[in-house]
Amino acid sequence: MKKSLFLIAIILVSWVLLLAIPQPVHIVPVSTDKINSFGVDCFHLQGSVAYCVDNTKGIIKAWDASKKEFLQPIFTKLPYAGKADDITGDETTLYILDSKASSIYLYGYDGKYLRTISFKGSPAVQFKKAIRILVNYQGFIYVLDAGRNELLSFTNEGMFTGKISVMAPISMCLGEDQVIHILINKGRNQAMLHFDHNLTPCGSFTFSTPDSKADKIADSAINQYNEYYVIYALSTKIGKTDASGRLFPRSTWGSKDTNVSLVSFQQPTIIKTVDNNGKVLLGILDSKVRTLKLYLDSEFSTMNVLQKPPFTIRPKLLENTAPKAKDYLVQDGRKYYVHTTTVQYNKAKKTTDAITCKDDNSNIFNIYAITEGKRGVKGYDAIAVFNNKLYAVDSKSCKVFIYNALTGDYMDSFGGKGNQNGRLNMPVSIAISSDGLIYIADRDNFRIAIFNENSAHMLNIDFKSKNLKPQLLRISGQTLYFLANNSAIYKMSLDDDKNLKLLVSANRISTFDVLYENRIGYIDGLTQQLNIIYNNNTEHQYFTKNANGIFPGFAEIELIRYNPTDNNLYICDKMAVNTRLLTFYFSPKKPQNIHFIVNQNKQAELSWDAAEGISNWLVIENNGTQSVTYKVSEPRFVITEPKTQINTYKVQSISADGKSGPPSEEIEDAYSYYRYLSQNKNYKEAAVALDRASKIFSGVNFKEELVQNYTLEAQMYISRNEFEKALSSIDSIEKITGVLIDTAIWKAEIYRMMGDYKQGIAYLEKFKRNDDQNIMRELIALYYMDKNYAKVKELCNSYLANFNRDKEVIRYLALAEEKLQNYANALSAMRELIAVEDNLDNNIKLGELQMLNKEYETAINSLLRTLQRFNNQGADVIQKLLGDCYFASGNYASAIDKYIDAIQLNPNEAEFYYCLGNAYAKSRKAREATNNFAIAYQKMPAEVKYGFAYAQALDKEFRSTEALTVMDNIYQYIASDSTTTAYHEFYHDLLIKEQRYDDAWKEIQIALKYAPDNKLLQEKARTTSETRKYYNETRDEIEIKKLEFYKVFPALCEYYKTNPIGTVTLYNTREISIENISVTVTIPQITDRPYKKIIPALMGGEELTVDIIAPINNRIFDICKNGSATFNADLEVEWIFNKKQGAANKSAIIQAQGINAMDWKDRKQYACFINPEDVNLRTFVNTHITQLFKTQPVGELNKNIQRAVQVWCFYSANGIRYIPDMSTANLTGSEIDNVQFPFQTLTQKAGDCDDLLALLAATLSVIGVECGFIDIPGHVMLVINTGITTEEIFSLGFEPSQFIYKNKKYWLPIETTLLGKETFTASWKKASKDYNMLIEKGIDPQLIEFDIAHQLYPPAPYTEQISSYEYSNKTQAITKYETEIENIKLMGKVAQEEKFVETLKKYPTNLKVANQYALWCVKNNRPGKAAELWYQILTQDPQNLGALINLGNLQFNGGNYNEARINYLNALELSNDKDPILRNLCILEYKSGNQSQAREYFNRMSNKNLLRDVNPTIYSDLLYIGE
Secondary structure (H helix, E strand, O other): OHHHHHHHHHHHHHHHHHHHOOEEEEEOOOEOOOOOOEOOOEEEEEOOEEEEEEOOOOEEEEEEOOOOEEEEEEEOOOHHHOOOOEEEEOOOEEEEEEOOOOEEEEEEOOOOEEEEEEOOOOOOOOOOOEEEEEEOOOOEEEEEEOOOOEEEEEEOOOOEEEEEEOOOEEEEEEOOOOOEEEEEEEOOEEEEEEEOOOOOEEEEEEOOOHHHOOOOEEEEEEOOOOOEEEEEOOOOEEEEEOOOOOEOOOOOEOEEOOOOEOOEEOOEEEEEEEEEOOEEEEEEEEHHHOEEEEEEEOOOOOOOOOOOOOOOOEEEEEEEOOOOOOEEEEEOOEEEEEEEEEEEEOOEEEEEEEEEEEOOOOEEEEEEOOOOHHHOOOOOOEEEEEOOEEEEEEOOOOEEEEEEOOOOOEEEEEEOEOOOOOOEOOEEEEEEOOOOOEEEEEHHHOEEEEEOOOOOEEEEEEOHHHOOOEEEEEEEOOEEEEEEOOOEEEEEEOOEEEEEEEEEEOOOEEEEEEOHHHOEEEEEOOOOOEEEEEOOEEEEEEOOEOOOOOOOOEOOEEEEEEEOOOOEEEEEEOOOOOEEEEEEEOOOOOOOOOEEEEOOOOOEEEEOOOOOOOOEEEEEEEOOOOEEEEEEOOOEEEEOOOOOOOEEEEEEEEOOOOOEOOOOOOEEEOHHHHHHHHHOOOHHHHHHHHHHHHOOOOOOOOHHHHHHHHHHHHHHHHHOOOHHHHHHHHHHHHHHHOOOHHHHHHHHHHHHHHOOHHHHHHHHHOOOOOOOHHHHHHHHHHHHHOOOHHHHHHHHHHHHHHOOOOHHHHHHHHHHHHHOOOHHHHHHHHHHHHHHOOOHHHHHHHHHHHHHOOOHHHHHHHHHHHHHHOOOOOHHHHHHHHHHHHHHOOOHHHHHHHHHHHHHHOOOOHHHHHHHHHHHHHOOOHHHHHHHHHHHHHHOOOOHHHHHHHHHHHHHOOOHHHHHHHHHHHHHHOOOOHHHHHHHHHHHHHHHHOOOHHHHHHHHHHHHHHOOOOHHHHHHHHHHHHHHHHHHOOOOOEEEEEEEEOOEOHHHOOHHHOOOOEEEEEEEOOOOOEEEEEEEEEOOOOEOOOEEEEEEEEOOOOEEEEEEOOOEOOHHHHHOOOOOEEEEEEEEEEEEEOOEEEEEEEEEEEEEOOOOEEEOOOHHHHHHHOOOOOHHHHHHHHHHHHHHHOOOOOOOOOHHHHHHHHHHHHHHHOOOEEOOOOOOHHHHOOOEEEOOOHHHHHHHOEEOHHHHHHHHHHHHHHOOOOEEEEEEOOEEEEEEEOOOOHHHHHHOOOOHHHOEEEOOEEEEEEOHHHOOOOOHHHHHHHHHHHHHHHHHOOOOOEEEEHHHHHHHOOOOOOOOOOOOOOOOOHHHHHHHHHHHHHHHHHHHHHHHHHHHHHHHHHOOOOHHHHHHHHHHHHHOOOHHHHHHHHHHHHHHOOOOHHHHHHHHHHHHHOOOHHHHHHHHHHHHHHOOOOHHHHHHHHHHHHHHOOHHHHHHHHHHOOOOHHHHHHOHHHHHHHHHHHO
16 A cells, blocks of 8 residues: 555656646557558648658548547648658648659648659759758748758749758758758767758757767757757657757656657657647657657747748749740830741741730730841841830841831831941840930940930940950949850949949859849859849859759750849740749838828828838738738728727738738827717717827827817717716816817806806806906806896996997896896886887786786786787787786786686696686685696696695695695605795695604604794694604504515516515604514415515614515416416515514515516517527527528628528528517507517417517527617617628628617618518618618617626526428528528619719719719729719819819720820819829820820929839839939
8 A cells, every 4th residue: 555655656746747848649540450551751740730641651641639530631642652751831732852753742731732843853952862841931942951961942833042061960940930940960969050041050059968968869849939859869758958959957758668658759750849829739750660649838938939030032933924035025014025936938937036026915016037138137136115116136137126116117227237336246235224325235346336216326335455245235224234255244334334343253144134123133054043143242043953944943044034013034944845934022021100190081091101012011900809901002091980999000011922021010090989989979088089199190280179079078968968077078178279258158158057157157257358248248147047136237237338239138137127126127128128129028028027017007908919919929928917917906807817818828838727726716716726726737747836736725625635645746846945844834734634643743844944943833843743652652563564566577587586576665663773574475376485585674763665586487487378367475574572573464466467478668678588598499490590501602791691691581481471560569668568489480480570570589699690679669670780890891882871880889770570571681771771760860769789688687488399390491591592692792882872872862063972973983893984973073063173083094094095184184284282193194195105295294293102103114214214
């Protein structure tokens, strides 16, 4: 026993020590079966897959370590019975090294053989003992050859790019930083050599050995953290070292054992690694047993991952279809070749030199030397094109022949054999400068002859003294380069022919050209290598010699020609079958000067500097949780839509071959978030976002936007009556603009709205000036509202004395005098007001003031005159005032008549009934008085004086109970001040009559608070206190005042687990606290146990309402399946008071509805009918819908929309239909309605709007689509969360108005009543239209998300089996679906065009919309309609700049240069920004062959880079001439 424990302890300690080493995963299965044998000879790790090569059978099997299974298919046998010495791979391709065949085999990861790269016949690179192969992330292949003791480099097309000597190599691995690590033998030790991607040495070190013992490293691999794993051959151990080869403590593991296991090895020979989600997956090949063992390492000395270096320029060599040529050039999209061909001439086949001009599609013309013999042509050697002239050099006739470069027609010739000026002797090359000077390599005259564009000889540059024979000329910018004597390349300035410089000297130079960025590329005639020279150094050496010119080798290159437009090099090899094309892909560098501006459309616009050779970029938008990538073809990106958060942006350059460079610095866009917040009226956060944007956006002053933001914020708060916040917003405005009169008055107006008149007055008094009328008018209004009528009178008189006789000021003066009871003065002011504003209101007010001044007869006559003058307008008010006149004079009978007349004119005015009631009361007609007070109260129950008058009248009729009910109802509206003392006293008296002594005592205390010295109130308080004490002593200590149960809905049974189904109200009749009161509610029919609650304490005189939470069991569904039911509920309350047990009991009836019932009063209850976890529904959906549409193509349409379409089409095809619901529950919002569970609708195959919505929502929820509904009066509308973004909406051709944007999500609305009748598209359109109509009416309906509603109302756990035999119409469902998808694709475009058409129909002169419509037509390939629209715009506005430019662009792209020219020139006269138009004209004239006109426009451009960005070729051709 002790021995066993000791062994366990040893194992545990060992395990702890081994925690720092890689953990075993498993062994890739091998087989020794003769038929199905499989073993591993070499391998490659890619992700979690190990690609294992069996050389015995010549196959590759892919083992997925995560799934622990072999993937299909098994790779076919290696070609040519090849043998894999090593295998590696990049993202798309596997590379298999076969040293014996001197070949590399390429496979796709799907097992498909791609091609073979062979180096046989190329002695400089042919393999001898190639042992390892690597591919870096730029596509360069590296082969380590132990027989050659060299590291060789190739492109992944097989083009040789370099080599370096490496002595005694063992193996090779590639770091994450793309550094090549080569393990070599160094004496008794092993060392590591480092090389960069150009094979430049960049470091080395010598490895240490474990335990200071001599051992030999057989292989090594590096992980992404710059740590090495090594195989020790002698000890068969695996070790782990740092970046300098030092072993980590306790990092060696493994032992020698004949058993195949993960902790031992027999002969480990190969180790490789791959990044596995931050960890490292290791593969170790145990060669003796041909077994691959996998391990996972998660312990590292650092977590700093090595970074990939930026891309470098990358060459790509391909075979070309272009013919072999003596000379070749590309000009304006045309390709010109000088080549030898066979033609039929004089009835015989003849070999002749020819010049061919062709475009991408076909030959344009051919010029044959044999047919041009009549002009003296003997052959063609070299060509050049300038100003639409083609110059052809003939070395045999010693002439230069000139042809039309567009048609091939002969034009002229010059030269002739001789050594005189203007004569030539063996001219072999030609070059033309940007100013039209023609340079001829006059080889046997040892000179370069120069002619002007008119063929006149200008001068000679003589090299006879240097014994130089110029052979090949090239001009780049202002520099002339030439090859002489097949052995040297020189350069000289075109402005200084004396300054000759030697660039390159070699034994034999076949040909050369000027490449990208003025690099010189020449062919070594002995090795056939392309040498690229930069800054006098050899930067690159490409190609290798192959005697037969077999690709990718070369035998005898005779011509190279660089095309700067496409960055490629044409290569003609005399021995090769085809020509070659070497394309140089520029490195996508990190974009510079990235910054934001706000464009003229008030949108954030991201800009950066364009880089050489880069014309595409990726803009990466990150919202914190996900990234969206956009591809753009110009160095700018506009954020057109507001954003729901602050997004950050990075930009990556994309090279011509699709490689992405390093991202730019991250920059944030708070401005688009500000736009979103502002649109959604979140102005506080909008201001924060705008302030944040101001720190990022360069040169932008957001003062105007901030003021506008705070103004809108203030207006919003005012509309919500949140006046304090509105004031704060105006404070923010004043911090920006300073205190202005307008903002000061606005503040005062807000104080007036708040009712804080004193604050408004104090604020405005600080700004009051004798000359500011606006402030004085606002002060008058504030003082009036503050009831400081004397001050109003003072200010009004001052204003009227100093300024104009403002009618509003006169009105305030009249009202102030009225309030001061100076009725005569008020009348005087009102008469003055009528003199300037003789309207009905002022005349009615005059009569009222006359009445108040006790001029009753005058008032009556005045009011009657007003009634007549204004044709009975305001008759109801006038009749009421006439009644007031009679009432005030004591003529109650006439008052009654006039009040009745007023009521007949306006029966809805409560005040009229109140006045009539007072008149009846004065006339001692109590019943009539009571009736009219009742009507006034019913019409305005919140008006306390009406209810008080009615209650008093009822009490006088000995109807105190009714009176008390009225007082109970108006109590909440009674103000808390001394003016209400009488109300509280009267209320107290009524409560006493009803023996509600507790409440009566409270009311008399309130009355005493307002009138503490009132003797009568003091006596009432004393009497009430005594009565209350006596009464309470005869009652139970605890009384059940109320036991109430709500209507119970079975569908809410899960809701009732945490929410009440009723309440019980208890009252403590004693004046001291009673503790630990027990409440028990029993409902045996539908609950599993009684509800119990302990109330810790109930204070003396306290009333407490307790919720009853009784979880309902599922029996309720069986009981209520056929309709409503009732249940008995018993309540028992127990307590102990003064050591005596007390108890009270009460019973009640619970009314339960049917299982389908719900109350639309709380619409979220609807969510109970949608249960995504319904087992029967899930089975039905997965069997019939998910499986049916599983094989349908995904397509570009949004996934959630596709799923909604599938569900709609399935139910439509299988007969689900809508039937109307005669219930008005949803309309009234308060009645009970019935909703079917989805399984019921599926059984009945019919339902109303609510039922179908529940079915569709539940089905979609089952398959993962989030749903909700829009709450529309009388209706509900299904919505699905598309998960789509604004940018995706536009990219699919839709408009945001076709969706509903709520809760930061785009929802798609669906009209469910159309199910089975109309298409999905029709239901979407109708729902979208109905919703937008509501929005236009100012109605913003609520959107309820089922997921959120379920948090309060969980789904009901009620389901039944679904009969599915009737749902078999699969073919029609698929057909409907396919049709719907096509309709939806068209829907976006149709909607956009309909919007344009509708807008223009409504606003035909809106030229901006017409221009947008035209641009849309161009984008959607409708140029005819676009042209029609732009012509219509120009008919209305002949100087419309946008239409002129856009129409010109359309005509230019259509080849109608003359019409385009007219529109461009008209636009040029109108535009302030002329450069873009000059650029267009420059290109137009250039392509038309009008070089001189193109130069003129080019010279007028201020920013010539505009041309370079669009057409580098034209820019390059015109640059120096333009200057």
